Amino acid sequence: MPPPALPLQAHEPEPAADVEAMLQEALARHGRGDIDGACLLYDAALQTRPEHPLALHNLGVLRAAQGRRMEAIELIRRAAQADPGSAPAHANLGALLLAEGLAEEAEPCFFRAVLADPTSCAAACGLADVQAAQGRHDEAEKSYRRALELDGKYTPAMTGLGIALMRLNRVQEAGDLFCQALVLQPSAAPAHYNVANALKASGRLEEAAIFYREALQLDPSFADAWTNLGNLMRALEDEAQALACHKVARDLRPADPRAHLNLGQIYKDRGEVELARAELNAASMLDPSDVSARLALCMAELPMTYTGPDEIVSARARYAERLEALIADYERTPRPEAFAAAIGSSQPFYLAYQGRNDRELQARYGAFVCKVMADHRPLQQALPLPQPGERIKVGVVSGFFRAHSNWKIPIRGWLKGLDRSRFEVVGYYTGAVKDACTDEAEGLCDRFVSGMRAADAWRDQILADGPHVLIYPEVGMDPMSARLAAQRLAAVQCASWGHPDTTGLPTMDAYLSSELMEPEGAQDHYCEPLVRLPGLGVLLEEPRDEAEEVSRADLGLKDDALVFWCAQSLPKYLPEHDDLYVRIAEALPRAQFVFIGLEHASEAQTRFLSRMQAAFARRGLDFADHGVMLPRLTKARFLGALRQADVLLDSPGWSGCNSTLESLGAGLPIVTMEAQLMRGRHTAAILKLLGLERLIARDGDGFVATALGLGADAGLRRRIGDQIAQRKARLYGDGAPIRALEQMLIGALEERRAGRERH
Numbered sequence: 001m002p003p004p005a006l007p008l009q010a011h012e013p014e015p016a017a018d019v020e021a022m023l024q025e026a027l028a029r030h031g032r033g034d035i036d037g038a039c040l041l042y043d044a045a046l047q048t049r050p051e052h053p054l055a056l057h058n059l060g061v062l063r064a065a066q067g068r069r070m071e072a073i074e075l076i077r078r079a080a081q082a083d084p085g086s087a088p089a090h091a092n093l094g095a096l097l098l099a100e101g102l103a104e105e106a107e108p109c110f111f112r113a114v115l116a117d118p119t120s121c122a123a124a125c126g127l128a129d130v131q132a133a134q135g136r137h138d139e140a141e142k143s144y145r146r147a148l149e150l151d152g153k154y155t156p157a158m159t160g161l162g163i164a165l166m167r168l169n170r171v172q173e174a175g176d177l178f179c180q181a182l183v184l185q186p187s188a189a190p191a192h193y194n195v196a197n198a199l200k201a202s203g204r205l206e207e208a209a210i211f212y213r214e215a216l217q218l219d220p221s222f223a224d225a226w227t228n229l230g231n232l233m234r235a236l237e238d239e240a241q242a243l244a245c246h247k248v249a250r251d252l253r254p255a256d257p258r259a260h261l262n263l264g265q266i267y268k269d270r271g272e273v274e275l276a277r278a279e280l281n282a283a284s285m286l287d288p289s290d291v292s293a294r295l296a297l298c299m300a301e302l303p304m305t306y307t308g309p310d311e312i313v314s315a316r317a318r319y320a321e322r323l324e325a326l327i328a329d330y331e332r333t334p335r336p337e338a339f340a341a342a343i344g345s346s347q348p349f350y351l352a353y354q355g356r357n358d359r360e361l362q363a364r365y366g367a368f369v370c371k372v373m374a375d376h377r378p379l380q381q382a383l384p385l386p387q388p389g390e391r392i393k394v395g396v397v398s399g400f401f402r403a404h405s406n407w408k409i410p411i412r413g414w415l416k417g418l419d420r421s422r423f424e425v426v427g428y429y430t431g432a433v434k435d436a437c438t439d440e441a442e443g444l445c446d447r448f449v450s451g452m453r454a455a456d457a458w459r460d461q462i463l464a465d466g467p468h469v470l471i472y473p474e475v476g477m478d479p480m481s482a483r484l485a486a487q488r489l490a491a492v493q494c495a496s497w498g499h500p501d502t503t504g505l506p507t508m509d510a511y512l513s514s515e516l517m518e519p520e521g522a523q524d525h526y527c528e529p530l531v532r533l534p535g536l537g538v539l540l541e542e543p544r545d546e547a548e549e550v551s552r553a554d555l556g557l558k559d560d561a562l563v564f565w566c567a568q569s570l571p572k573y574l575p576e577h578d579d580l581y582v583r584i585a586e587a588l589p590r591a592q593f594v595f596i597g598l599e600h601a602s603e604a605q606t607r608f609l610s611r612m613q614a615a616f617a618r619r620g621l622d623f624a625d626h627g628v629m630l631p632r633l634t635k636a637r638f639l640g641a642l643r644q645a646d647v648l649l650d651s652p653g654w655s656g657c658n659s660t661l662e663s664l665g666a667g668l669p670i671v672t673m674e675a676q677l678m679r680g681r682h683t684a685a686i687l688k689l690l691g692l693e694r695l696i697a698r699d700g701d702g703f704v705a706t707a708l709g710l711g712a713d714a715g716l717r718r719r720i721g722d723q724i725a726q727r728k729a730r731l732y733g734d735g736a737p738i739r740a741l742e743q744m745l746i747g748a749l750e751e752r753r754a755g756r757e758r759h
Helices: 015-032 035-048 053-065 069-082 087-099 103-116 121-133 137-150 155-167 171-184 189-201 205-218 223-235 239-252 257-269 273-286 291-299 309-332 336-342 349-354 359-376 405-417 436-444 455-465 479-485 575-587 602-617 635-642 658-664 682-689 700-712 714-731 736-758
Strands: 392-398 423-429 447-450 469-472 492-496 510-514 530-533 562-565 591-596 627-630 647-649 670-673
Touching (some): 015 035, 035 053, 053 069, 053 087, 087 103, 121 137, 121 155, 137 155, 155 171, 155 189, 171 189, 189 205, 189 223, 223 239, 223 257, 239 257, 257 273, 257 291, 273 291, 291 336, 309 349, 309 359, 336 359, 392 455, 405 423, 405 658, 405 736, 423 455, 436 447, 455 479, 469 736, 492 736, 510 736, 530 736, 562 700, 575 591, 575 602, 575 700, 602 627, 635 658, 647 700, 658 714, 670 682, 682 714
Parallel strands (some): 392 423, 392 469, 423 447, 492 510, 562 591, 562 647, 591 627, 647 670
16 A cells, blocks of 8 residues: 555556656655655555565665664565666675674675676675675785775775775785875764774874874764774873773763773773772673683782782682683683683783782693683694704794883893894884884894784794794783783793793793892792893893982972882882881881872772871871872983982882882982892892892891981991992993803703704
8 A cells, every 4th residue: 555645546557657656756755865754665665566676675775774684684685686687786785794794695795796797896895895804804905906996986995905904914005095095085083093093003102092083073972983092092001091081982882891891901900999890790791701801800809909918818819719710611611712812901910919929820820821822723833943053033022112111121131132143133012102212122123023913913923933932021911922922932932020920821931030139949939940040130231311300399308308219119018018117207207208109090099098097007107297109200200309319218029120220320228128039139139239238138127227227327328329329330231141041042942952853
């Protein structure tokens, strides 16, 4: 029955004429945007001609626009069957199937569309979209290029080709295409977004942020742009901006588990544990199959700071319980792809800050992640050993070829010190931020690889390069390094103390440490064979950073105070050591202790401050009279502030290293307490090389006594400052650790060769 909007006829028309009239009116309404009216007319036409291809096709298009996609698929499928030569019907059916994730069903549709109309750019582009969706990016590239041969300004093909090139790690070519598309569509938010993605992949993060923001100005509801901008801000270590972006993305997509996961990760990084758990639990409930959320919940059991020693014990127990649940889940139902995608996204970073021997827990974690990665991509090839006369190829894998403590110690020393007549050095930079240190690193390496985003792409690149040795300056911070370190990619693989805790990974053949930093029996702290390199274990250069002029008033310090510099990261300060500062303040009423706050980590900082206030109050003192919490400082201001101090109090349990070396430039006397674990012995090793063992305490009483002696005697402080100035050159330019490292690597490779020959 025709809809009421149609004019009444004086006589019964021929059915064909009636259908054509309805279709003409439907097309007119369709063109005017009267979707409901057009649908009624197409429906009416199909009552008379159920297999009319035009009515089926156009009604299907409208149903798709209304979100009724399964109905649309059925209508357009019937249209394609009724008119097998209709390229638009086959192409639209393919597009709908692809949107439903049915790439295998979509592919023959696009093939039929291309056969029906070889000049159809849309059909060729659709075929490329299917190939890209299946990960066949080489084929997709060719199909997109065919589409552009048909229409060089067809932006969907231009954009698709750019994305395919990104997947093939041809970022510069992709960026050029995205820029061309942007010229053609300057008001299209996705065009700006794609340019931003290419800039981000090439390490130009500040420029990428500009384009993400331009995309969001054009379309504030662009959730993917908010997400990527948030991830970029996280890479730039701007947690406040990252948090704001991920909040918007979550509010735009409250049913998206990844939005909750991203926000939960930010809260976890900020030490806001309860907020992190809420978001991570939401992510896990929305997608129970997502391992990343469960892994993050496991790591969230390791907070930044604690209210007391008992809390550390319970945190370790909760962490172990969640870890065992993950392992049991994997053993019941192995899902290598899902678990491998999560590895590295959250790591037990704060486990090391608890001041305990982590070998048992790390061994359990390490065995688990290595099994997952081996199941995901089993090694299919023999790993190369150097041939006679061939240089040993050493790959250094790190996310910190940039201004970072890991770059200063130990990476730069390796790159400068290894004998290039015997060793070839390849830098694998898994990070995104690039600066002057990155440029220096690239110049120091025989080859420097960067810019890849996928773990499998990094793996394939490393295996193709065939390094004989891989060294990881740290395992525990950079996500990509963690994924790669959990795999066997070279005959000899070593970890080092950029994050000073055993990795627990059975893929590591050695842990490169320092002879002076390791106590007797230290092998019991490591899963890896421990290698004690001479001295500090690294080749150091004297820091040459310039200090900013800063006064005590600028820092909120009293003019007559005895200023004790305690500017390590707050998680290094454990509850069992709080009383040391109280005892110093009791004996030296003018004492002020300078701490550096945790930027944005309000919950963790509040916990630390509450604990210190309680410790001082128990002895009738007010922490506010003695404690000064500075905000995060620029490097120059940090060095200037350090020069206003009288004594550096090294953090007990986890000693400073870079910060201790920086203090030597100010001639600042240092008090340290040598702990049982290597990470609590960095400063002690430095003082031993300087012949200043008198500043090394063996226990808390000695720590307090040494601090009081220095605080009470300005002359002693000056004399020690003079001794530091005279002796600090002993720390720098020592090539012995590098020569020992070279001999260790040569010996390890010879052992591998002998082992192969025996078998």
